Amino acid sequence: MQIDRLWLTDFRSYHRLELSLTTGLTAICGPNGVGKTNLLEALGMLATLKSFRGAPVDSLVRQGAESAVVRAEGTRDDREVLIELELAKGKTRAQVNRQRLRRTRDLLGAVRVTVFGPDDLALIKDGPALRRTYLDEILVALDPAADRVVTDLDRILRQRNALLRQSHGRLDDAAALTLDVWDAKLTSAGEELTRRREALVESLLPLITDAYAMLAGAPTPLSARYERSWSGPGLADALVAGRDDDVRRGVTLLGPHRDELRLGLGGLTTRTEASQGEQRTLALALRLSGHRLVTDRLGEAPLLLLDDVLSELDPRRAGALLTNLPTGQSIITSASELPPAAVPDQVLALTADGELVGAG
Ligand SMILES: Nc1ncnc2c1ncn2[C@@H]1O[C@H](COP(=O)(O)OP(=O)(O)OP(=O)(O)O)[C@@H](O)[C@H]1O
Numbered sequence: 001m002q003i004d005r006l007w008l009t010d011f012r013s014y015h016r017l018e019l020s021l022t023t024g025l026t027a028i029c030g031p032n033g034v035g036k037t038n039l040l041e042a043l044g045m046l047a048t049l050k051s052f053r054g055a056p057v058d059s060l061v062r063q064g065a066e067s068a069v070v071r072a073e074g075t076r077d078d079r080e081v082l083i084e085l086e087l088a089k090g091k092t093r094a095q096v097n098r099q100r101l102r103r104t105r106d107l108l109g110a111v112r113v114t115v116f117g118p119d120d121l122a123l124i125k126d127g128p129a130l131r132r133t134y135l136d137e138i139l140v141a142l143d144p145a146a147d148r149v150v151t152d153l154d155r156i157l158r159q160r161n162a163l164l165r166q167s168h169g170r171l172d173d174a175a176a177l178t179l180d181v182w183d184a185k186l187t188s189a190g191e192e193l194t195r196r197r198e199a200l201v202e203s204l205l206p207l208i209t210d211a212y213a214m215l216a217g218a219p220t221p222l223s224a225r226y227e228r229s230w231s232g233p234g235l236a237d238a239l240v241a242g243r244d245d246d247v248r249r250g251v252t253l254l255g256p257h258r259d260e261l262r263l264g265l266g267g268l269t270t271r272t273e274a275s276q277g278e279q280r281t282l283a284l285a286l287r288l289s290g291h292r293l294v295t296d297r298l299g300e301a302p303l304l305l306l307d308d309v310l311s312e313l314d315p316r317r318a319g320a321l322l323t324n325l326p327t328g329q330s331i332i333t334s335a336s337e338l339p340p341a342a343v344p345d346q347v348l349a350l351t352a353d354g355e356l357v358g359a360g
C-alpha cells in the first residue's frame, strides 16, 4: 500500500501535523531532536501497532495529552484505504476503512514496513534474540498467519517455564503429566517455526549477499546459517532427553527460542571480528534483503523507513544505498545535508521547533 497522507494528533512531540507523501523517496531533514524519528515511528505503527523503538504506548502520547491519534490515507490496487489508530493508556484501537478491528492481528498485512535505524547495529553485535525477531518479523510480513505461531510459542514457553519453576527441581507425577502436554504443544509450534525460519534463511542468503556487495562495492563472501539449539530429528525426543536439565534449571533450554542465526563475513565472525562500519553495512543488508524478499513474494514493496542511515556509512556506501534504493515508497531522515547522490522526490524540513516547512 502506498501512503498518501498522514495526520498526527498528540503523537510524541507533535500536537497536530498533516503531511502528504509522494510515491518515491522522501527526505526528512532537520536538527537533532525535532521529531524526525517520531514521524517514522508513527508510520511504523500503522503496520505493526508497535513502536520500532520498543517504546510503551504511554511514551507515544504527547506529554500532558490523554491519547494520540495516527491516521493515514493510502491507496492499494487503486482503492483508497484509511487507517486510524487511537493510542491511550492501556488500550490501543485500530480501524481500517472505519471498521473497528476485533484483534490487532487483523491489522497485519494492511500496511507493511521495513525499518532500518541506528539501533540495528545490535542486530549484529548483540545476542541471538534480535536476530530471531528479525526472522520472525519477515515471516509475519510474508504471511500474517506466522504471527499466530510466534505468539503461541511465546505463551507455551511462559506456561512450561512456570511449571518448571514451580516444581523446584523435582517433578511429581501430576506435574510430569502436565509437562507432557506442554511438550507436545511446544513440539508442534516449535517445529513449525523452525521449519519456517530455516526456509527463510535459505531464501535470504543470496539476497543478503547481493545487498552487501551493492553497499560495499565489492563481492564479499557471506554466510548465514540457522543453528538449532537441539539435535536429532524431532523436538519431542530432544525435550524428553533434556527434561532432567530443564527441571534442574527451572527453564526450557531447548527450542526455537534458543536458536541462533549465525552470520559470517569473509570467513570472520561478524559479531566479534567485523568493523563497526562493516557491522552496520551488514545490518542494513539484512533489512534490505528482507524488504526485497517481501517485495518479490507479494508483488508489492513495503514502505521503507531509513532512520539516520547516512550518518554511519562512508560516502561511497551512502551513495551506493541512495542510487540503488528499491522501488516503492522510501522515507529517509537526516540531521545533516544530504549527499549529492540523493535525489529525493520530496524534501520535508523540520525546524528547531518542530514545524514542518518544506515540500516539493
Ligand atoms: N511523549 C512525548 N511528549 C512530548 N515530547 C516527546 C515525547 N516523546 C518524545 N518527545 C520529544 O521528541 C523529541 C525527539 O524526537 P525525535 O527522536 O524524533 O528526534 P529526531 O529529529 O529524530 O532527532 P535526532 O536527529 O537526534 O535523531 C525530543 O525532543 C523529545 O523530547
Ligand SMILES: [Mg+2]
Residues within 6 Å of the ligand: 036, 037, 038, 307, 308
Ligand atoms: Mg532520530
